[in-house]
Amino acid sequence: MNVIFFGMVAIAFAVAGFRQVTWISPGGDAKSPMELLGIGMVDTAGSSVTLAIGLIGVMALFLGLMKVAEAGGLLVIIARLVRPLMQRLFPDVPADHPAMGAMILNMSANVMGLGNAATPFGIRAMQELDKLNPVKGTATNAMVLFLAINTSSVTLLPTGVIALRAAAGSQDPAGIVPTTLVATICSTTIAIIVAKLCQKYFAVTPPDGIPEDGQVPEFSGADAAPDEIGGEELSLDSADADKSYPAIASFLALGSILALVPITVIWGRTIAPWIIPGLMFALLSFGVMRRVRIYEMFVEGARDGFQVAVRIIPYLVAILVAVGMFRASGALEMLITPLAAITSPLGMPAEALPMALLRPLSGSGAYGILASLINDKAIGPDSYTGYLISTLQGSTETTFFVIAVYFGAINVRRIRHALVAGLSADLAGIIAAVVISLVLFGALR
Secondary structure, rough: OHHHHHHHHHHHHHHHHHHHHOOOOOOOOOOOOHHHHHHHHHHHHHHHHHHHHHHHHHHHHHHHHHHHHHHHHHHHHHHHHHHHHHHOOOOOOOOOOOHHHHHHHHHHHHHOOOOHHHHHHHHHHHHHHHOOOOOOOOOOHHHHHHHHHOOOOOOOOOOHHHHHHHHOOOOOHHHHHHHHHHHHHHHHHHHHHHHHHHHHHHHOOOOOOOOOOOOOOOOOOOHHHOEEOEEEOOOOOOOOOOOOOOOHHHHHHHHHHHHHHHHHHHHHHHHHHHHHHHHHHHHHHHHHHHOHHHHHHHHHHHHHHHHHHHHOOHHHHHHHHHHHHHHHHHHHHHHHHHHHHHHHHHOOHHHHHHHHHHHOOHHHHHHHHHHHHHHOOOOOOOHHHHHHHHHHHHOOOOOOHHHHHHHHHOOOOOOOOOHHHHHHHHHHHHHHHHHHHHHHHHOOO
16 A cells, blocks of 8 residues: 555655646636645545544434344344355354454445445454454455455445436436446456465564464454443353254355345346345344344444544545545546547547546545536446446445555455455456457347
């Protein structure tokens, strides 16, 4: 991240400096390139804090719900259901560790397109994974793989993009469900492959007392620090988490998820408003049935969410200011112009390039581009470009944002091959989005 951070700032400064030296003032109130760069930096720094403050409430809400789910044993139930697959993907994480359940809930939220819900779950997973980390400050293989999957997670229902398309007057707002599903399946597959392959090339020298294979001592539920509410200890129910349900149960669960695909295509717009309220009602109802003190548990989790959101403000300011400088300097525009001549014949029109390039860097910037393009009468939501950029928004993730937030929450500075895996997944997602959009909507070009 040190190289990326400085590189973006240096390029932006150099471009703005060159434009400043060659700039001829047109008169009036026109601002010079360096003035625009400075204004962009200050504005982005302010918006970074605003974003973090806005995230406090969301994180408090969903971490509160997660605490209720933890106390009721939902994480154990889900972990037992998908344990065979998760154990193969994460052999270093014990099946009964809280990190396993947190990762599963994060992935589940991403599957349903609930980015705001996935972030708190993901941060909680990173915090739990850090308890297994033998080299503090350095990402483990499990952390890198989890982050790679998180930045490319299979998405069944991109609710936010569907809602935006509907607001723009789309006749088929859920039409991106099949394209998003295909693109995310491809990107997730590449993320897993690259993360696994790169492990041996980014090895970590373990400290004394840690085996050379990087394995950590076996975890048991008794090793976990208990939660406290009012001075009373509460042990999370992890009984039988190291077991798994019959294979038929896992296949039925997978079949149920696949069955959602035609449902979301047909009734996606109707289902979307129910997702977040339904999630809260379902988790609280589960807690009531499990005789959990849902209010106390919710408040305890919300308190953690508040603290984490405040802790990530410096990381957000750093990465978003660098991205803002890159845009304000004109470096991004210089990059797009020559690329468009190459990508347009391949199915990536010039209008969609800013989305493809900005999506890994700035979620808000990409979202703003999407909103402006699909509301442009010359493009609209139901054109080829409209479907493509909607698919890009729903099927790729803000990799730099995720790295900054997730690793920042646990003070990890050596990210190893996380950026390689994340950007590889982004590239695979972009290519897959173009291909599937050409197959399904190429006639609209």
